[in-house]
Amino acid sequence: MTDAPLLSVRNLRKSFPITKGIFGRKAGEVRAVHDVSFDIASGETLSLVGESGCGKTTTGRAILRLIEPTAGEVMFDGRDVRAMAPAELRKARREMQIIFQDPVSSLNPRMTIGAAIREGLTIHRLFEGSAADARVRQLLDEVGLRAEYTTRYPHEFSGGQRQRIGIARALAVEPRFIVCDEPVSALDVSVQAQVINLLRDLQRDRDLTYLFIAHDLSVVRHMSDRVAVMYLGKIVELSAAEDLYREPLMPYTQALLSAVPVADPTVQKQRILLEGDVPSPASPPSGCVFHPRCHHPAKDAACAKIDPPLEEKAPSHYAACIKQTPTRITWDDQAIAGGVNPPVRYLPVVDQLQRPRNPVPPNGRQP
């Protein structure tokens, strides 16, 4: 990347203590987010995908300090978010907003939607009096709602309309960066498509940067420039969306993609069925967190011992797997850890020379 990223996250960690007894003795901890690092360029959409409990929502909230991170660094536009004093943080939140998953519980039922949208304007002293009213009406119009709705209450709206209100509320303070936390998963297909298109139009018109959190891989395909796949608190694969969907490198991503039902009865899919459930984040497996469920033909004892680093396996395509060459973990080290299956190219890595040029320009935006 040529210019500095808008948001840069380094080794972010969040663990929740497990307490026992009435004195709250600490009996262990849940590693919700463990050493997560990524950059988001201005105007780009990075998606975090994964199944429930993988830490994607916690990551999004820890970045905005809605949950205090345990460790790590969050730089927003060159400023250290974790070092900000409360007043400073409030100011910074004008530039960093969030859209929540559940449009029902995220709106105050006793506040008219006009008041809900206006709240941010008042707190940040952006508009007052009739100027604020005009601004609220303009925002409603922008998200495709009628301006006269300002005096209505949240229960008068459908799910899709409430999600639009949530978007208007986030947009009110003119943020540069928005965390979209599962914004469409509670919506019906036809309404979901409307909201996805709205989010994309707003991004184009206002040069917004999104961290898009979702579990639905087909929605992510439509939203993202780049995608990070999370599993048990870690990023296990990170690349341009196109590369990830065409050629997933991490065995978990392959299984995840193959599990998505395809709306075409003529397609006979090779499905990789994962055995069992996601282990508990309170006692994650040793070594590679995915190894107990992994279907990689070269899986061996080394996988249970070596924690694979997130490595660049192909241009701008990162994956965490010691059985996927190239890897920094030498065969000798793997043998010491009990490895018997040498890391051969089991996974379909296209020759880098034959690879089509990465169409994503440095700032991550697509034409």
Place this chain on the structure above:
Amino acid sequence: MNEPLLSVENLRTYFYTGSAIARSVDGVSFSIGQGETLGIVGESGCGKSVTALSILRLIQQPGRIEAGSRIMFEGKDLVTLDDSAMRHVRGNRISMIFQEPMSALNPVFTVGDQVAEVARVHGTGSRRDAWARAVEMLTLTGIPAPGDRARQYPHQLSGGMRQRVLIAMALMMNPALIIADEPTTALDVTIQAQILDLLTDLQTRLGTSILMITHDLGVIAETASRVVVMYGGEVVEEAEVKQLFADAHHPYTEGLMNAMPQIGAGRERLNVIPGTVPPPTAWPSGCRFRDRCSFAWEMCEKEHPPLYQISAGHTSRCHLAVEPERRADPHLPLVEQVGATL
């Protein structure tokens, strides 16, 4: 075709709320053959879940199955069956798998007890036999260490495991029909794949018929052999699954397919169906989809479309069947013309 296992004829289920009548299911007909999987697909409020509940007569006040509705199952009309006979059908001949595995299980009993209870209620064998059968069913649904799991409580199991327990419960009495109401909606995609696989596998082994209710066309494509599309309390299209995906006739079905994000597609804009589903208390006159349809003309407002026969086994509730040349002439739907933002 030989005698269908279940045939629903002109089912109407209305809810009498204070001021208005919600016609949630309004003249629905379909049938399911032996060993067949029929999919019902539609968005929230289309009446698909109410249809399922009506089949089992689980509709509560102020809801009512209207006179004239018939639900024929194994030679009996379930609408007029007396309560004790209906209890014999429920869980025994027809069983149901619910969407929320957590709320469908009782938190204070072990899962083994709850699965075994089905056999005890239907009065077959001793307590010991019921327990043995429960463990056998848990084994069948692929729960590891079923003997130990049976002694655990619902909160000790993961979402996927709980759904397997519900499936085990549904299989207890070896029913002829299983109604699965959004069985995988609350589950993660890899777990969803496991459960769908399990259902398909069980069906081929046991020959049970399945009524699969879902909003996800992907799930339909992978499990169903025939599909019923519902909108506004009515069946708007019915076809073999391959026929439907290859050649959808109704503009709503088409719109639904185009609005679905596809994993194999690029990053292009999604096509949307403008507007929202109207409330069941006020279906539009004529065609219920006309406000949101880009082909609607005067006839759609005046005449409620019947189910037209498109080809063998393919029906569609759209006047385009009689004036197909209009398909070449899409225009802005009514909700957009009047500037009615959503």
